[in-house]
Amino acid sequence: MIAVFNAITNIAEDIEKNVFVECESFLESNLTEQQMRESVHKYCSEVIQREFKKVKSVHGFIGKYKKEYITINESGKYKISYVAIDNLDLLDVNFSLGSIFGIYESQMDAFHLKAAMYITYGPTFQLVFASKSEGVIYFSFENGEFIEQDPLNLEKEGKINSTAGLVHEWSSEHKELVDSFFNKGYRLRFSDSLSLDTHQILFKKGGLYSSPSTKSFPDGKINVLCEAFPISYIIEQAGGRAISKKGRILDMTNVTIEQNTPIYFGSTTEIQKVEDSFNS
Incomplete structure (x- = not known):
């Protein structure tokens, strides 16, 4: 190593x-x-x-x-x-x-x-x-x-709301989720570079990154092997969580080289709220 x-x-x-x-x-x-x-x-x-x-x-x-x-x-x-x-x-x-x-x-x-x-x-x-x-x-x-x-360690809750994807392609449910964080005073920090957006959340010790399924990318935009797995691993080792609507990212199996996924990662409080929105 x-x-x-x-x-x-x-x-x-x-x-x-x-x-x-x-x-x-x-x-x-x-x-x-x-x-x-x-x-x-x-x-x-x-x-x-x-x-x-x-x-x-x-x-x-x-x-x-x-x-x-x-x-x-x-x-x-x-x-x-x-x-x-x-x-x-x-x-x-x-x-x-x-x-x-x-x-x-x-x-x-x-x-x-x-x-x-x-x-x-x-x-x-x-x-x-x-x-x-x-x-x-x-x-x-x-x-x-x-x-x-x-x-680097994440706190249970942060104040960053990093939102990927074209706004006009978001589902109404995802827009409602994003707005709920802004309404609580979360700050927008989004560069459209996955490594840089991850860096922001780690250095600010918390928050939420979301890259949902959209009309242009119904299966998500984040490559599983090259992006979702490594970034989810880093986030989890820092004390956070990384999920999609199907569950924990690092529980995905039988992944292909081309496979993409939606992803939500960050502090545990934010991810719990994301999960609650999935189930509402």
């Missing part, structure tokens, strides 16, 4: 430097905005794959958009899912962005998820690591290295 962790820190430093700090090679390439996004995504994916190929304990990996598991070492025990860059559309507005990693042992299902990590780039360059033995730890980048900081 240490070798996998070190590989992800190498990934973080490379992408932060070459995409978010010294980004001239992308900005001065005379590419269209779409071509630049594709170029950035390709670069980040290549960095991730290059670093994991150096780790003997990694059996293989799969990216959210690759949809194909690549075996690199038959004797390795870790299978890794990743999101190379979380929502490239936000590059245009100089937002922080992130990468997400799920570290599975032997099988890619929630039961065999041994650790999860995400990186936030740009103005907030940090790394968050979660495991059952360590809890949730974040690392800040200072003087050329990642420095371990205090553990």
